[in-house]
Amino acid sequence: MSKHLKTSAMVLALAASSTMAYAVESTDPIKLTLHDWSGQLINTKIMGSILQEAGYNVEYVQADYIAQFAGLKSGDLHLAMEIWETTGREALDDATGSGNVVNVGETGLQAIEEWWYPMYMKERCPGLPNWEALRDCAEEFSTAETAPNGRYVGGPVTWGGFDDERVEALDMGFEVVHAGTDAALFAELESAYQRQDPIVLWVYVPHWATAKYEGEFVEFPAYSPECYSDPSVGVNPDMAYDCGKPRGPIWKAAWAGMQEKWPGAYDIVADYKLSNEEMSAMVGTADLDGVEIDTVVADWMTANKDRWSAWIAE
Incomplete structure (x- = not known):
């Protein structure tokens, strides 16, 4: 066997052993929430696919956008991939304030x-x-x-x-x-x-x-x-919500026990990033071109293998 082939084999073996190391933390399913818009479905299923590539058992659970926080607090749900600064920040802050939910950082998407x-x-x-x-x-x-x-x-x-x-x-x-x-x-x-x-x-x-x-x-x-x-703040001194909506990042939120139970998966989630441009393009492919969400996700996984493989390897 050539030196190059031996090196390649060693790299593959190390990658496999790394994947196995992640997988043995727990075979219990990591439960990711699904909502009712294409971008969230794409985002979540890309994350689920990456976790599966790392050896984890993944389960998708349909959940209400705001009501999902009750499940994240209790540990019945484990990961929510799209908490929008624009509409979900109050619920996110309430959940993280309980100590039972953690903000795993930005998705890279700006809302x-x-x-x-x-x-x-x-x-x-x-x-x-x-x-x-x-x-x-x-x-x-x-x-x-x-x-x-x-x-x-x-x-x-x-x-x-x-x-x-x-x-x-x-x-x-x-x-x-x-x-x-x-x-x-x-x-x-x-x-x-x-x-x-x-x-x-x-x-x-x-x-x-x-x-x-x-x-x-x-x-x-x-x-x-x-x-x-505060109703006294803003153009109407008697009522709240007399302003526009906030703008800012789209966050990832997890059950606080996730990092201890699946530390490798938690690290992958923390590293994961997408851009507005690639997400908008994928949503257009699904909604305008009629391509199935799972196909859009599979195509992204194929085109970005080096990228998500690096998240798994870290």
Whole structure:
């Protein structure tokens, strides 16, 4: 056997022994939560696939975005791959404050979740993206069901976001209509865009929508934690949530016992990073091109083997 082949064999043997070392910590399944939007499903299944490559037993559990924290606190669930600074930070801080959940760090994804309108609506409401202009021309966004109030299409109720509270606090003159699913939300956008119908809705990044459709996010008063917690802070001295949504990282959260029970897996989770660009592209492949989530994940695993292999080896 040549020196090169011997070296390659040794590297493979070391990699295998490393994988086995991870695997023997516990054969109990690591339970990862699944939600109801494509990016989260992709993110979670990539992480699950990497853990499986490292020898771990993985189980996926469908869970509500906010209610999942009860399972993470109790140890019935072990890992949540997408806690958005925009909508989940309060729940995350509450959970980590209990001592039963840990923040495993950033995913590398940077989140925006806010009211968004297609650019053709700016012609009908020239003061946009200013929120006061939106309030003053709310009727331009009305439908037969909501007139004279405007219609705002929010995300599924389980996503949180305080849109109903924001409308009341800022006296927006809008009726909040929550989409039942992520798919329904963007079907509303597609339908309105094709007909140039009035619409303002919840759009988030990373996602393909801001690349496919020309539009802008509404500019609300700047977010602060106090705006959410103290009614005296903000433009309305009597009500909280009189500001925009926070922006920032998308976090990974884990049951506090994960690091002790599966230390190798915990380290892999901590090292794991994706970018907004690659996530938006994958979501577009799934949602626009109709490629199955599992196929999107498998393609990423094949294209990024060196990358995730390094996370396993560390």
